Amino acid sequence: MAEASAAAGKMKDLSISEVKKNKKDGAPKAAKKPQQQKKKIEGAALIGIDVAKEDNLADWYTQVITKGQMISYYDVAGCYILEPGSYAIWENIKAWFDAKIKTLKVRNAYFPIFISSDNLEREKEHLEGFAAEVAWVTKGGKSDLEKPVAVRPTSETAMYPHFARKIQSHRDLPLKLNQWNNVVRWEFKHPMPFIRSREFLWQEGHTAHLTQEQATEEVLQILDWYADVYQELLAVPVVKGTKTVNEKFPGADFTTTIEGFIPATGRGIQAATSHALGQHFSKMFNITVEDPTAKEAGKSEHVHVWQNSWGLTTRSIGVMILTHGDNRGLVIPPRVAEIQVVIIPAGVTAKTTPEAKEDLYNKVDKIKSDLESVGVRVETDLREGYSPGFKFNDWEMKGIPLRIEFGPKDAEKGQVTTSRRDIDDKTAARGETKIDDLKTAIPELLEQIQKDMLAKATKAYDEHRVQLTNWDDFVPTLNGKNVILVPHCEGDKCEDEVKAKSARTALGDGVTEDKQAPAMGAKSLCIPFDQPEGIKEGETKCINPDCKNFAKKWVLFGRSY
Numbered sequence: 382m383a384e385a386s387a388a389a390g391k392m393k394d395l396s397i398s399e400v401k402k403n404k405k406d407g408a409p410k411a412a413k414k415p416q417q418q419k420k421k422i423e424g425a426a427l428i429g430i431d432v433a434k435e436d437n438l439a440d441w442y443t444q445v446i447t448k449g450q451m452i453s454y455y456d457v458a459g460c461y462i463l464e465p466g467s468y469a470i471w472e473n474i475k476a477w478f479d480a481k482i483k484t485l486k487v488r489n490a491y492f493p494i495f496i497s498s499d500n501l502e503r504e505k506e507h508l509e510g511f512a513a514e515v516a517w518v519t520k521g522g523k524s525d526l527e528k529p530v531a532v533r534p535t536s537e538t539a540m541y542p543h544f545a546r547k548i549q550s551h552r553d554l555p556l557k558l559n560q561w562n563n564v565v566r567w568e569f570k571h572p573m574p575f576i577r578s579r580e581f582l583w584q585e586g587h588t589a590h591l592t593q594e595q596a597t598e599e600v601l602q603i604l605d606w607y608a609d610v611y612q613e614l615l616a617v618p619v620v621k622g623t624k625t626v627n628e629k630f631p632g633a634d635f636t637t638t639i640e641g642f643i644p645a646t647g648r649g650i651q652a653a654t655s656h657a658l659g660q661h662f663s664k665m666f667n668i669t670v671e672d673p674t675a676k677e678a679g680k681s682e683h684v685h686v687w688q689n690s691w692g693l694t695t696r697s698i699g700v701m702i703l704t705h706g707d708n709r710g711l712v713i714p715p716r717v718a719e720i721q722v723v724i725i726p727a728g729v730t731a732k733t734t735p736e737a738k739e740d741l742y743n744k745v746d747k748i749k750s751d752l753e754s755v756g757v758r759v760e761t762d763l764r765e766g767y768s769p770g771f772k773f774n775d776w777e778m779k780g781i782p783l784r785i786e787f788g789p790k791d792a793e794k795g796q797v798t799t800s801r802r803d804i805d806d807k808t809a810a811r812g813e814t815k816i817d818d819l820k821t822a823i824p825e826l827l828e829q830i831q832k833d834m835l836a837k838a839t840k841a842y843d844e845h846r847v848q849l850t851n852w853d854d855f856v857p858t859l860n861g862k863n864v865i866l867v868p869h870c871e872g873d874k875c876e877d878e879v880k881a882k883s884a885r886t887a888l889g890d891g892v893t894e895d896k897q898a899p900a901m902g903a904k905s906l907c908i909p910f911d912q913p914e915g916i917k918e919g920e921t922k923c924i925n926p927d928c929k930n931f932a933k934k935w936v937l938f939g940r941s942y
Contacts, residue, residue: 449711459572459579469719487557514566541666575699583694596687607653616714616834622907634659647862649939655691711780715827728788864939867924868932903938
């Protein structure tokens with residue numbers, strides 16, 4: 382702890398040089414506008430964040446994830462080191478979700494990272510969806526490989542030959558396997574740690590069922606749990622829905638999705654997906670069983686199984702950071718935080734006797750033990766040579782949900798002083814709790830922080846999800862950092878037209894209200910499950926003024942990551 386904090390004292394100079402060094406290695410690039418002055422954050426410590434989130438999101442994000450010790454840069458472009466603080470969040474997500482899927486009798490397994498070119502290329506439509514992102518191994522040592530081997534971008538083609546061997550009878554169904562692994566997707570223009578990287582961690586579930594009904598039931602259950610990961614663990618609101626034909630997973634019958642929102646940019650973001658693959662892959666890989674109902678009727682008939690795949694990635698951590706982070710750094714929800722509470726002794730001065738100091742520290746240890754006994758993840762900061770103010774800023778930057786301050790005056794009163802990280806007003810964030818009540822009061826306070834963080838983020842999403850029917854309002858509303866719910870015909874060509882019409886290049890200069898808003902057009906994010914009233918079949922016009930078809934559903938459009 383002491384070495385890490387001493388290093389943090391030099392973080393400002395280090396991070397600036399690292400950002401310059403790593404621009405070519407995948408670090409987010411700040412806007413090059415010499416005339417634009419960064420807003421200096423009031424009260425920022427030497428190690429703190431020195432640019433406002435609202436002024437330069439790319440620079441802010443780089444500082445937050447590096448100074449908050451979430452990420453370290455690596456010497457391979459687009460690849461990053463997950464520090465313990467961020468990996469602990471992933472472990473908490475993993476533990477929660479893994480327990481859920483095991484109630485469905487999903488079993489964890491592991492398949493090799495390498496996929497033969499023969500298997501990958503067997504499924505043309507699937508490969509086309511990933512072709513630009515596939516990394517290929519062409520040499521082994523100094524020798525050229527006879528056939529190149531792909532590094533998995535996803536594992537359908539790696540796993541389904543195994544499924545074909547494993548499934549010999551309807552009694553072998555359902556087959557439900559999941560991997561916690563890494564994947565590589567190589568080609569992209571703008572890497573962003575957590576959000577878009579060449580290698581990332583995820584889980585990928587792959588299941589096979591006898592009937593379409595069984596498969597569909599699982600797809601929707603998994604999507605509900607993905608929504609819970611974001612809303613119940615990360616305090617991030619999402620919209621559940623189905624992808625349009627343009628946006629569905631290559632080779633799927635349909636794709637269900639949860640869509641998040643980043644208020645700082647007004648952009649939507651795909652948070653997780655659950656795919657109903659139908660019989661597409663089972664026909665490609667010849668995964669069949671004898672139909673038990675046909676056998677009972679005295680017939681012999683083989684049927685292809687119905688398959689699903691579903692995945693959740695470490696992108697979730699980036700969405701959490703972008704949603705909750707502020708100008709003091711990270712703000713981490715208590716349920717996933719590696720450290721939920723930090724205790725900082727106060728009132729220790731040069732005049733404090735060794736005996737008084739030892740007594741105070743013993744009481745701090747007792748507070749720590751009491752909280753640990755009720756399951757609170759707690760740390761004490763006993764570093765010498767650092768003022769309480771420095772420690773406050775240090776832990777605030779790391780996003781620790783709750784700080785407890787305890788000094789001689791607090792000891793006399795039999796209480797501690799608390800400070801919530803999720804409240805911007807430092808005075809409003811403070812409170813007092815009796816030491817005798819800590820075992821119940823602190824867990825309750827952490828739950829209140831979790832609830833309030835979700836409520837705040839939900840309010841922001843609700844305010845920026847706008848329903849409209851007039852095309853003339855579409856682009857101005859989009860430029861106001863909103864996503865838009867509109868009537869749409871669900872036509873793929875029409876969808877492309879909407880995207881082209883709403884791009885900045887199609888509209889000329891001066892149409893974007895926020896200089897940091899992206900220039901791309903609006904794409905479909907999802908067809909929400911929760912459909913408002915108002916669309917009349919054969920009467921309601923599609924939002925695209927050039928489209929001659931009538932609207933079928935309300936579709937959520939927005940600029941996106």
